Amino acid sequence: MTPISKAPASRTATSQIDLRGTNLYRVAIVGAASLAGKEIAEVVRDRNFPAADIRLLDDDESLGRLEAVGDEINFIQSIRSEQFERVDFAFFAADARSTRSNWKVARDLGDTIIDLTYALENEEGASIRSPWIERQTAQPIAPELQPGPVVVAHPAATVLALLALRAEKFGQIQRMVANVFEPASESGQKGMDELHEQTVNLLSFQELPKAVYDIQVAFNMVPRYGASSKLSLQNVAQRIQHHYRLIAHGVLELVLQVLQAPVFHGHGFSVYLEFDKPVLLGDFSRALAGDHVVLSGDPEDAPTNVSAAGQGDILLSVTADANRKNGVWLWATTDNLRIAALTAVECAETMTASRPKGQIQ
Numbered sequence: 500m501t502p503i504s505k506a507p508a509s510r511t512a513t514s515q516i517d518l519r520g521t522n523l524y525r526v527a528i529v530g531a532a533s534l535a536g537k538e539i540a541e542v543v544r545d546r547n548f549p550a551a552d553i554r555l556l557d558d559d560e561s562l563g564r565l566e567a568v569g570d571e572i573n574f575i576q577s578i579r580s581e582q583f584e585r586v587d588f589a590f591f592a593a594d595a596r597s598t599r600s601n602w603k604v605a606r607d608l609g610d611t612i613i614d615l616t617y618a619l620e621n622e623e624g625a626s627i628r629s630p631w632i633e634r635q636t637a638q639p640i641a642p643e644l645q646p647g648p649v650v651v652a653h654p655a656a657t658v659l660a661l662l663a664l665r666a667e668k669f670g671q672i673q674r675m676v677a678n679v680f681e682p683a684s685e686s687g688q689k690g691m692d693e694l695h696e697q698t699v700n701l702l703s704f705q706e707l708p709k710a711v712y713d714i715q716v717a718f719n720m721v722p723r724y725g726a727s728s729k730l731s732l733q734n735v736a737q738r739i740q741h742h743y744r745l746i747a748h749g750v751l752e753l754v755l756q757v758l759q760a761p762v763f764h765g766h767g768f769s770v771y772l773e774f775d776k777p778v779l780l781g782d783f784s785r786a787l788a789g790d791h792v793v794l795s796g797d798p799e800d801a802p803t804n805v806s807a808a809g810q811g812d813i814l815l816s817v818t819a820d821a822n823r824k825n826g827v828w829l830w831a832t833t834d835n836l837r838i839a840a841l842t843a844v845e846c847a848e849t850m851t852a853s854r855p856k857g858q859i860q
Contacts (some may be wrong), residue, residue, distance in 0.1 A: 501592055501721045503845075505506075505585070506829045510820040513675055514817065517564065517582065518559060523549050523550065523551035523586060524548075524549055524550055524551065524554045524587040524588060524854065525551065525552040525554070525586045525587050525588075526543065526550045526552070526554065526555040526586070526587065526588050526589075526590065526847075526853065527549065527553075527556055527582060527583060527588070527605070527610070528540060528553065528554070528555055528556065528592060529554035529556045529557070529578060529589060529590065529591045529593055529597065529601060530556075530557055530591065530592040530593025530594070530597065530616075531556055531557050531575050531596070532555075532557045532575055532776060533557075533592050533594075533687060533688065533840060533860060534593040534684055534691070534836055535592035535615050535687075535836060536555075536557070536592040536593065537591070538618075538836040538837060539590050539592055539615075539840045539843055539844065540553065540555070540837070541840070542837070542841055542843075542844045543844055544587065544842040545709060545842055546831050546848075548643050548844055548847065549736055549847065549851075553573065554576065554582055554586070555573050555574070555575045555576065556576055556578045556582055557575045557576075557577075557578065557593065558577075558597070558621035558721070562576055562752065566582065569740070576768065577671045578597070578601055578736070579728065579795065581607075582606050582730045583601075583604055583605040583608045583610055584608055585608075585723060586608070586609075586610045586852050587610065587611060587845045588610065588611050588612045588613060588673060588850075589602075589605040589611070589612055589613070590612040590615065590843055590847075591612065591613070591614045591616055591618070592615045592755075592843075593614045593616065594616055594687070595617065595618035596615045596618075596829070597616070597794070598614055598618035599618050599619075602614070602618075602619060602648065602804055606648070606712070610855070611646060611649075611847070611850055611854065612647075612648035612741070613648075613649045613651065613843050613846055613847055614648055614649065614650045614651065615840075615843055616625040616731070617653075619648045619650055620650045620738075620741075622636065622647070622648055624647025624648070625638070625645060625647050625648045625649070625650055626646075626648075626649055627650050627652050627726070627741075627742050627745045627746060628649050628650070628651065628652060628688075628746070628842070628846050629651075629652035629656070629657045629660070629722055629746045629842055630638065630662055630845040630846060630849055631657055631741075631790075631791055631842070631845075632652070632657060632660050632661060632664070632747060632840065633746075633849075634663060634667070634735075635660075635664050635667070636664065638747060638748065639849070640849060645853075646850060646853060647689055649846050649850070650761060651839055651842045651843045651846065652740070652742045652745075652746050652842060653735075653738055653739050653742045654766065654833065654835045654838035654842070655671050655739045655757075655766055655768070655835070656681050656739045656740075656741075656742035656743040656746060657678075657742075657746070657838060658768060658831060658833055658841060659677055659739070659768070659770070660746050660747035660750065660751060661744055661749045661791060661792070661817075661830060662744050662768075662787065662792075662813070662819065662831070662852075663692070663747060663753070663844035665749060665786055665787045665788075665789065665792065666772055666786065668786040669751065669774070669778075669782060669787075670774045670775060670776050670778075670785045671774060671776075671788035672751045672772040672774055672776060672846060673773045673775055673825070674754070674771070674772070675752070675753050675754065675771070675772050675773075676754040676770070676771045677682050677750050677753060677754070677755050677766070677768060677769070677770045677771075678752075678755075678756050678757075678758060678760070678769040678770075679683075679736075679739065679755065679756070679757045679766060679767070680758055680760035680762070680766065680767035680768070680769075681732065681758065681759050681760060681761075681766070682762045682763060682765050682766060682835060683736075683759055683762065683763050683764070684759060684763060684835060685766075685835060686711060686712075686730060689710075689711050689802040690711050690730075691763055691764075693709070693710065693711040693712060693716070694716055694717055694761065695717055695763075696708045697716060697717035698717040701715075701718060704812055707745060709725060709727075711728065711730065712724045712725060712728050712759070713725025713726065713727040713728040713799045714728070716761055717761055718757055718761055718814075719761055720758055720759065720760060721758065721759045721836060722756070722759075725819075730758060732757045732758070733757075733811075735757050736756065739755060739757065740753060740755055743801045750831055752765045762776070764804060764808060764834070764835070764836070765805075765807045765808060765832055765833065765834055765835060766832065766833045766835045766838075767804060767830075767831070767832050768818070768829065768830070768831040768832070768833075769828070769829075769830055769839075770828070770830075770831070771820070771826060771827075771828055771829075772826070772827050772828075772829065773805055773823065773825050773826045773827075773854070774825050774826075774827075775825070776777065776825060777825055778819060778824070778825060778826070778827045779825045780819055780827070781818055782796065783817065783827060784817050787815065787817070791808075791813055792812065792815055793812045793813065793814050793815065794816070794817070794855065795813050795815065795816040796815065801814060801816045802814030802816055802830060802831060802832040804832055806832065806833055807832040808823050808834055809834060809836050809837065810833070810837065811822065811834070811837050811838070811841050812833075813831050813832075814828060814831060814832050814833070814835050815830070815831045816829070816830045817829055817831070818833075835854055
């Protein structure tokens with residue numbers, strides 16, 4: 500992704516719309532052609548976020564591409580400083596390099612920054628947020644007139660924190676161990692493409708492309724990538740742990756392993772919980788039930804990556820451990836991109852109170 504260019508200050512027609520006195524906001528999506536960017540645009544539409552102007556921004560490779568936002572078709576435009584003028588919420592969904600190159604210009608122009616790339620998690624004044632967890636813990640974030648950048652909590656951290664907090668309602672947890680199965684879509688379109696190409700090449704006995712993972716991921720499960728890969732499952736695990744601790748405010752320590760699964764889309768979670776008392780599945784299931792958690796009532800209808808696709812909930816099944824009466828297993832699947840996009844847009848919704856309605860800079 501390229502940094503913004505200092506183009507002459509000539510505003511588009513939509514940027515001159517006077518929204519004062521309305522309940523509408525302007526939104527910019529940086530990385531609009533990315534998997535995460537497309538998901539944000541869809542969630543903005545599905546949740547009827549009060550946006551009068553949605554600017555789709557990306558690098559030169561995507562310029563002029565048409566993308567649907569609700570009933571409208573928008574062109575993807577280049578990332579330029581003028582595109583951040585008079586914008587309320589700027590979602591950064593491209594990659595960490597693009598976010599670092601462009602976010603300060605957006606901030607200095609008065610935009611509220613929402614980062615899905617994790618590039619800003621160590622910036623001064625940044626906060627890691629997950630509104631699902633804030634509601635669960637009854638600790639909503641107080642509105643700020645000039646909020647720092649908001650970093651969207653890793654979707655796996657949100658899922659694990661919500662399950663842990665709900666499980667605590669049932670009894671005291673002695674141990675929580677989780678395996679997270681990482682899909683290719685967490686590595687963006689390039690990761691998806693490489694898994695696809697590896698799958699095709701394996702079936703046709705051709706050499707495997709390894710530019711992204713530097714290891715075979717098709718038809719394979721791996722605990723780490725090759726030495727030449729710029730990605731790291733260990734870094735992913737550390738981020739999930741870090742975000743989990745921050746958003747769950749001291750809930751039980753999590754023992755975690757992240758594995759790369761040979762799937763294109765959707766997180767899978769295998770979670771073992773051990774309590775200080777025997778587990779009655781009916782009572783425990785009722786403790787887990789609630790907003791954002793859909794329990795499977797039929798053992799033959801266990802959640803899958805396919806069933807989770809496009810869903811904004813955690814699909815969950817519960818099984819008693821065969822050897823430990825105090826132990827229980829959870830199997831959960833989620834649409835990782837949808838959970839991240841929902842978190843981002845809900846963060847924006849909670850911050851509309853900090854921006855005078857329609858009073859665009």
